[in-house]
Amino acid sequence: MLKTRVIPCLQLIGDSLVKTVKFNKFGYIGDPINTVRIFNELEVDELCFLDIRATLEKRKPNLELLKQIADECFMPLSYGGGVTSAAMAQQILSIGFEKIVLNTVTFDHPEIIREIADHSGVQSVVGSIDVKKNFWGKYKVYSNDGKRQHDFDPVTWAKKLEQNGVGEILLTSMDHDGTWSGYDTILIKQITEAVNIPVIANGGAGQINDIVKAVETGASAVALGSMVVYQAKGLGVLVNFPDRNKLEEAISR
């Protein structure tokens, strides 16, 4: 049976690893290379790296760092942050990454999705959707590291991304990010019912039971942030991964 993918989603600012809370304040976690070595030892399913400030700071992907990561990791890898052309995506894929995560660029240059997919297949393009509730409690889509609000509701935008050719969606609740309060299952339900491609739930995981709920709601995979870089809520940095047996038992219940 296919196993649910449980993916540490690691946030970079340049070459430092950080963890945000609600896309706002952040804490330093440390050196990405040491961290990926630990995740490789733990044999995690997959790793996702997002340079959350690359677009805002108009930085290109740090290929040197990505190469070091790919040399250490024998698992599927995805990268997002500052990718603005198919040629740039191709460079990252040829280093040994499998997937490119796109967000801001999909609003301004949606054709990049097809350009990457035509060369490397649809499975190599992940459309990232950042979602925050507005003052009236309506879901709104954001880009540019949560700084730019769009007029779309997430369902419309998810369908649009699917139509534009992404192979998968990384769905992030900005309100739940870094809160340990569980995923936004209402949001997950809306999106997974609207599209036929896999949806990775992101933002809010605090315990194994949150993962179970996200999967029961329809998520094909889940991303973990705080849970895999902190000992517990409010405690210090500890790179870790849930016990595989407990995890598998919980998900297959």
Place this chain on the structure above:
Amino acid sequence: MITIVNYGMGNLGSVLNMFKKVGVEAKVTDNLNEIADATKILLPGVGAFDAAMSRIKAGGFEEILNKKALEDKVPVLGICLGMQLLTDCSEEGVLPGLGWIKGKTIKFSFTRTQNLKVPHMGWNLVKQVNASPLIADFPPDPRFYFVHSYFVKADEEMDVLMRTTYGHEFDSVITNGENIFGAQFHPEKSHKFGMKLFKNFSEL
């Protein structure tokens, strides 16, 4: 020395990285003379069946690969699309495959109620059907990382080394019974399980 054939499809960095990790010499090449001298061949592949076969034909690879695999009988391992190319044909395209292992490549097709996504993407278990040095001494419950929309159905049961279930069973490792092997999953992205498979291949 493993010769990784670069016919223009697939991202070869991670394959090379893993051979390095298991301490096996490997090189990526598109040079026909180097391929003609190869003692072990790895045929990678990500992308569409016809695109791959036309590059293999247009680049002059087919003739040399046929000689190496069928006459010289050097060990060959095709991974992912590289495995599908070993079969006679694919529902993904109209061009014939290399035809080194009798069988065909078929598209996954599920009913709505099955609620299974295509591609089959993620970690899945493989179970041994027939024994082979390629898959000897795996750690228990071997799991591998898969990404594919088409699966292989070998004609002969004896050519199937491992099977995996996604909606239904499909052949995840195949052989011609001699020197040619195909694996549907990505060993280079499958931790210790992939390392073992590459190590086994290097020792054939």
